[in-house]
């Protein structure tokens with residue numbers, strides 16, 4: 001994983017990284033657990049992108065482009081606002097994490113959600129993520145656990161490039177039949 005900081009992100013004290021979950025959902029996360037708090041997720045970066053196993057469109061350089069619609073920008077409770085995240089990701093140290101595509105759009109969160117207090121349209125930027133698949137934090141296909149900075153990488157179990165899937169050591173050590181049952185249940189859920 002690629003670890004970065006910026007003063008807009010918790011005063012630059014903690015290391016951050018970008019995680020990908022459920023195919024095409026991107027998150028700003030802490031690179032590891034700090035102190036006793038297990039909480040690592042800072043902001044869902046593309047809340048208005050429907051969750052899908054279909055890969056996102058890639059830039060000419062072959063990197064994913066997302067509408068930067070941050071969950072923190074839609075919350076009345078968290079003081080970290082979208083401009084802070086855009087600035088932080090553009091000027092992160094030791095290298096930028098995103099590049100602006102020069103496109104903006106007014107956008108609403110997914111229909112039916114009540115997670116976000118600001119459910120009205122807001123203007124968001126289209127951005128290109130400058131990280132390779134190997135520089136992202138990978139999530140476990142089975143339990144959703146995230147890779148931790150300094151720990152072993154999860155095993156790749158399917159897909160390719162930015163559509164790869166991974167399994168954590170704990171889940172991969174369970175009998176294959178348990179994983180097969182999980183797979184069937186997940187496919188069933190997706191069809192409901």
Ligand SMILES: [Zn+2]
Nearest residue numbers: 140143168171
């Ligand atoms: Zn797992």
